[in-house]
Amino acid sequence: MAPQQGKRLKGTQIFRPFIYGTTALPFHPLHNPKPPGVPDDHTHSWTVFVKGIDDVDTTYWLRRVQFKLHESIPNHVRMVEGEKGKAFVLHETGWGEFEIAIKLYYVPESSEKPQTLYHHLRLHPYGRTEEEKEIMRTTNNGQVISWSYEEQLFNEPYESFYEILTSGALPAVPPKGGKGAKEKLVRSAGGVLERSAMIPLVNRPGQMFSRETEQVEIKKLKEAMIKIEEMARKTKDEVEKKEKRLKELKADSAKG
Structure with missing residues (x-):
């Protein structure tokens, strides 16, 4: 070390x-x-x-x-x-x-x-x-x-490592202009170039991770949550119906 x-x-x-x-x-x-x-x-x-x-x-x-x-x-x-x-x-x-x-x-x-x-x-x-x-x-x-x-x-x-992490650095592949393009360098309040930890906005060949991917996954999670909530509601209704029927059977048995 x-x-x-x-x-x-x-x-x-x-x-x-x-x-x-x-x-x-x-x-x-x-x-x-x-x-x-x-x-x-x-x-x-x-x-x-x-x-x-x-x-x-x-x-x-x-x-x-x-x-x-x-x-x-x-x-x-x-x-x-x-x-x-x-x-x-x-x-x-x-x-x-x-x-x-x-x-x-x-x-x-x-x-x-x-x-x-x-x-x-x-x-x-x-x-x-x-x-x-x-x-x-x-x-x-x-x-x-x-x-x-x-x-x-x-x-x-x-401190010394922080300086390394935040010093200026160009990406291996310079970003192209047009829709979805974004800067890989950002400036701090003092005007110093910093390494960017920003994720690309959209997917492109060979790069499947981006804000676009993130939004797709969030949508899938929301849809899955809706399905799980619906399944839980149906299961709860079925349990309540069975519990009600069980009480009725017990009551009938007690009368007999």
């Missing part, structure tokens, strides 16, 4: 959004031919990664990432060092699904301990219904995408 720089900023929290997960594609003679040397029983190529939301650089706060794969895979513990402007990526091939432990190592200036995330590698289409699985089979060029959105929270960071 690096020496503490300055003091912690009490009552201050800084968060940075990022994405982690896997993308898999079955081998196919035309669309995804199997490379030479790949074992015969391997059916898919797949990638596990950690990257910034909207491809914004993360290496100013994330130093390296350790991917712990299944023990049957040679050299199953892999360490990926950060390269400015690039995602933390690991490419592999295989035939089975398993849980991947993803350990995040922060830059020395943070004085933060490593944190571990867990992600299940998906090679085959998945979903709650067959319809959802079929949609996954026919979209994204046959890729099986299993991504998760996360927010890294730094609670009461040290």
